[in-house]
Amino acid sequence: MEHHEKIAALKSQASRPFSSSSFMSSQKLLQDFTATGSPPITVLDEAVLVRPKVTRFPSLPSDLLTEITATIDAGSDTTCEEMEVDTEQANCCGHLTACHTVKKPTGSRLSFDGYNWRKYGQKKVKGSEFPRSYYKCTHPSCTAKRKVETTVNGQIVEVVYSDEHNHPKPHSTSTPPWKPLSSTSTEVMFSNMHATNNAGVERQFGTIQACDTPVPVSGSSCIFLDEFGNIKDFTGSNKRYVCIPKHSAIWILLLLQFARNEGNAAFAQFGTHNDQHF
């Protein structure tokens, strides 16, 4: 792969090409979602392409500086996920190099994307300063694989997925690694640095509601997910409210999809309230 083609993945299912338009249709959203490393879509009107999928982050217009800050707080025992996307690392070719650090609860085997992976190899690849690790899904009948390039600090700089998961995300029996989110304490800030006026930056706030079952949020856009975490339905338009279930990996995807479809998304950070940078 040429260096200029290398675009980092932010999350396992967290990217797909920019759309110059605003929000996509539900069908388009599903198709793109499926083609870029997502879990298998089970509710679809038409056949899903089955081919190796690459999860990458698109280039970002340099004049777009949009900040998404999501705060995920499930109470005293908060979800242990932290992600950093550093716009300063956008490389010389204009592609975003996104790095994130994932803090997982001790003892959890679940990856940041909610699936169990077993590492089966690691190589230093030409043209990359970081080693590439090879993972297989540990589910007996699942052929999903992923390649992850990480820095020495453990920051993920690229994730490439192949094959599809043919099973739901595993659920931990004791301590869920991705704890259900409290609908009352989950909040997200969309700070549209691009939509400035004479008074300065216009900051737009929104709310993400965690829910076990899709529940429309009055007056808001909703993305409904099935038990696999797949997008089932999409309603609304240019709103900043999302209703999604509780698995964290999908949050980032949806956040970025929202922002990206609005022509934004350059920075995102996830953490507890203590970590927020409003």
Added chain:
DNA sequence: CATGTTTGACCCACG
């Protein structure tokens, strides 16, 4: 003991 990781060797596609 079970499971996951590490790491060198091997296989294979490609130029």
Added chain:
DNA sequence: GCGTGGGTCAAACAT
């Protein structure tokens, strides 16, 4: 046919 590089295997090791 040969060299190179990416992907996978599997034994050894760690947890």
